[in-house]
Amino acid sequence: MGKSLYEKVFERHVVGRLPSGQLQLLMGLHLIHEVTSPQAFSMLSEAGLTVLMPERTFATVDHIIPTTSQLRPYGDSLAEEMIATLERNARTHGLRFFAPEKGEQGIVHIVGPELGLTQPGMTICCGDSHTSTHGAFGAIAFGIGTSQVRDVLATQTLAMDRLKVRRIDITGRLRPGVYAKDVTLHVIGKLGVNGGVGYAYEYAGEAIERMSMDERMTVCNMAIEGGARCGYVNPDETTYRYLEGRPYAPKGQAWKQALSDWDTLRSDASAEYDDVVTFRGEDIEPMVTWGINPGQSVAVGATIPSPMDVAETDRASMEEAYSYMSFEAGKPIAGTRIDVAFIGSCTNGRMTDFDEVARLLRGRKLRVKSHVRALIVPGSQAMKQAMIEKGYDSLFTEAGFEFREAGCSMCLAMNPDKLSGREVCASSSNRNFKGRQGSPAGRTLLMSPVMVAAAAVAGEVVDARRLFELC
């Protein structure tokens, strides 16, 4: 019987069995940021411990960094204290810090892949649930808490339970105007926000194989929103082409060795899975969330579902969502007026996201509706520079978008980018939780970057395929 990539990579990293019965797993790459690491460093010092393998931990600042100006000191003294603490901890322990002053900073899940740190066959962890993103390269990548950040700093290992594996096949091709974000929202909508608890998700099938690395990262990024702690795609030529030549990718002889090693890691055709589900790529529509979790979504042409459509035990949750969002069952989602449009985040703040939006805006003389505040937030400083070289700064600014500095920004609003009052935001981010975007009454509609751009232009939720004449 063959093995899945998850099993192969997991087994390769097992140090041994712990007294509790859990397995001790070696971590190949540890990424840290300013929010979930300071207490871990304090715990380390209190225990009199040092960082075991400082060369395998990399730091960046993303959650709290302002996107208007990154000049120090930050206006928010708490944010300033957090970056200063991270800088100090990185210096004290000899960790590589991607500094804003050097143009190296960006969202942790964007910088890692961009620099070639993220590679097939690795175990990757970070104190951030969207670490599942890195699984797009055929790595086992997952989010951890602060006590576990301490463990990885001290031992380069974690106590882990082995997950089951569910293969999710997306067959055929996606239709024009349907993107990776729609695929991942579709899957979560079908399997539920807790459907993946206890599982790693292996995404496979023609539609996934045809995707670029950026698109695969979008899909894996939201595995956690379906309850799966990690999601991955088997590495292939697309993966290798993306990685070759990046700063931390192996070079020369090591690159050749890497390729032959990576080729052995793919799931075997005879691998057995704990579960297999299949969706037809052609059935997937542009999706929009209407509720307060990422599983509460509908196709843009559909109406908001009725509580009568779900099991009785789930009705209270739906009622709670309607009440918070002020939506009514049976009404179409299209036509919902928006106040804010946000394109960015570790889900959809990558170059190909901006390329696609730029392609559709260019030459159409479309402008952001006057009542809408629209933000374009690049995932990294390097990406911002590359966007300027492509002329996107003037393209987006002339279309009425604010072109900002790199960071997590309005995905979770730990910096000054926030909704106010009951504003509705069309957002390319990953969570539509109550209060997620910084206002306790703010409302988030998750969708693809192209759908956000269309909503910004129309001032309301619209089918981007019609606005941009995609079909």
Add this chain to the structure above:
Amino acid sequence: MEESKRIIIEGRGVPLRGHDVDTDRIIPARFLKCVVFDGLGDHAFEDDRAGLRAQGKIHPFEDSRFEDAEILLVNKNFGCGSSREHAPQALRRWRRGIRAIVGESFAEIFRGNCVALGIPCVVVDSAAAEELQASVERDPAANVRVDLLAMKVTTGSITAPLSLTEAARRQFLDGRWDSTGELLAAKAHIRTLAASIPYFKW
């Protein structure tokens, strides 16, 4: 001084109804702007509490009947979303401190974070979750008893079987949920294994 084992956790309960209660709700992101966990307890469910207050309703975490509670009673997929350990850190710092959570199911990262803090998240079936919540609402002064040896939750006349992973159970019963020491014991082996994995050399 903190007990070194978790065998029977007993205290008053607080019912918190609803599925998919995410960690943004447990502790909103603006309170994550800190370099220590101290002080988070006051902000547990801050926005949910204010939201209900504005509607003339009361959140269980503001309800004086439950102010001494130490056992949290929840429903499905509690703690989903962000990996922020600030969420369980806030719960354990709320008033007397939450010492165990009983629910229908838990998000994985949250559950793991709770283990690291010595807070068992134990699973009961839907009917039991409902009965336990209703019982605590009827009689908030009654203790809820989470027994990891007998594997049951009891309050008033209700007794429900509980489950948790065998590894977590052993960690609580043996008082070994703080994993760093055990992980560090394998230091030599960690280095040997790392040296055998191709990419550690690139």
